[in-house]
Amino acid sequence: MRTKSFDQIITEIRAISTRNEIFLEEVPAPQKLAPFAFALTADVE
Incomplete structure (x- = not known):
């Protein structure tokens, strides 16, 4: 099993694209x- 460092995972999370009505911060x-x-917050309009 391949493991990733926490920093690598955070980099991938920050690169996520969401639908236009979803706002991640x-x-x-x-x-x-x-x-x-x-930590992230999410808003849906």
Whole structure:
């Protein structure tokens, strides 16, 4: 099984294209929750 680093996965998430009515925004991840964390918000119009 091929494993990816957390940074590689985040790069792929940031490159995701969504439908026009879906808006993704990166927000600060909670601190001290886990060794690695990434957070997004999503709005649908």
